[in-house]
Amino acid sequence: MHRKRWWLGALGILTGYMGFRLAAGWLTRVQKSTPPFTRQTFGNYHELVRMFATHWRHPEALAQMHSNPAVSRPLTERIVDEIRVALGSSRLRAGQWVYRLAGVTERQREEGVPPENPEILAFAREVALTRGHASSDLIHRLRVQYGARTARDLTTFVRLATLGVLMGNTLDAFISRLLGHPAHDTTLCQELGTLAVFALGVVPLVPVVFLRMRISPAGSAI
Numbered sequence: 001m002h003r004k005r006w007w008l009g010a011l012g013i014l015t016g017y018m019g020f021r022l023a024a025g026w027l028t029r030v031q032k033s034t035p036p037f038t039r040q041t042f043g044n045y046h047e048l049v050r051m052f053a054t055h056w057r058h059p060e061a062l063a064q065m066h067s068n069p070a071v072s073r074p075l076t077e078r079i080v081d082e083i084r085v086a087l088g089s090s091r092l093r094a095g096q097w098v099y100r101l102a103g104v105t106e107r108q109r110e111e112g113v114p115p116e117n118p119e120i121l122a123f124a125r126e127v128a129l130t131r132g133h134a135s136s137d138l139i140h141r142l143r144v145q146y147g148a149r150t151a152r153d154l155t156t157f158v159r160l161a162t163l164g165v166l167m168g169n170t171l172d173a174f175i176s177r178l179l180g181h182p183a184h185d186t187t188l189c190q191e192l193g194t195l196a197v198f199a200l201g202v203v204p205l206v207p208v209v210f211l212r213m214r215i216s217p218a219g220s221a222i
Contacts, residue, residue, distance in 0.1 A: 037176040037183045039088035039169045040129075044190050045197040051132050051163045052202050055156075059212035062160075065153040066213060070146065075120075079154075080161050082121045083128040089165045089172075119145070120154060127155070128162045170194050 042048050055062060065071055083089075123138040134155050142151035173183040174191045182188075 037173055037181050039172065041170040041173045041183060041186055042166050042194045043186060045194045047131055048194055048197055051159065055160060056205065056209060059209060060216045061152065061156045062213040063216035064149065065156045068150060068153045070150045071153050071157055076157060078116065079124045079158060082124045083161050083165050086125040086128045087165050087169060089169050124158045127158045132159045132162055167198055
C-alpha cells in the first residue's frame with residue numbers, strides 16, 4: 001500500500017514538473033514574440049468615465065444614431081479601421097458591442113455616406129487622437145454636406161468607437177505588461193484602475209444604456 005502511494009506521489013510530482021516546464025517554455029516563446037507596446041490607451045480611469053458619461057447622459061443621441069440609415073455598416077467599418085490605425089490598434093476587441101449599441105448590422109448597407117469620404121476619416125482620426133473632442137470646423141463641413149442630424153450621428157459613433165478601441169488597447173497594455181513589455185505612458189495601477197472601472201462600472205450599465213436608447217422618442221427624429 002505504501003509503495004503504491006509512493007509511486008502515485010512520484011507520478012504526480014513528475015506530471016507537475018513536466019507541466020511547469022511546458023508552461024515556462026510557452027511563456028518564454030510568447031514573451032520573445034511579443035513586440036514592445038506602442039499603442040495609445042486610456043491614461044487613467046477618469047478619461048474612460050468622461051467618455052462614457054457623454055453617452056450615458058445623452059441616450060437620445062444614441063437613439064438617433066441607431067435609427068439613421070446613413071450610418072451604414074460599410075461606413076462604420078471604415079471609420080473603425082481609421083481609428084484603429086490612428087491609435088495603433090491591431091484589433092478592436094470591443095467591436096461587436098459597439099456595433100450592437102450603434103444598431104449597425106450586416107443588413108444595413110444603405111450608401112447614405114460614402115465609406116471613403118476623406119473629411120469623415122480625418123474627423124475620425126482627430127476625435128480619436130483627442131479622446132473624443134471634435135473639431136468645430138470639420139463638424140461644420142459635415143453639416144453642410146450631409147445635414148445636421150447625420151453629422152451629429154457620425155460624431156456619436158466616432159466617439160463610441162474611440163472608447164471601444166482605447167479600452168481594447170488598455171486591456172492589451174495590461175497583457176503586454178504581464179509578458180514583460182509594459183506601456184511607457186501608463187503604470188500598472190492606472191491600467192488596473194481603468195480595467196476595474198470598465199468591468200465593474202461600465203459593463204453593468206451598458207444594458208441600461210441600450211434600454212434607455214431603445215425607449216427614447218428621439219430615435220424616430222429626422
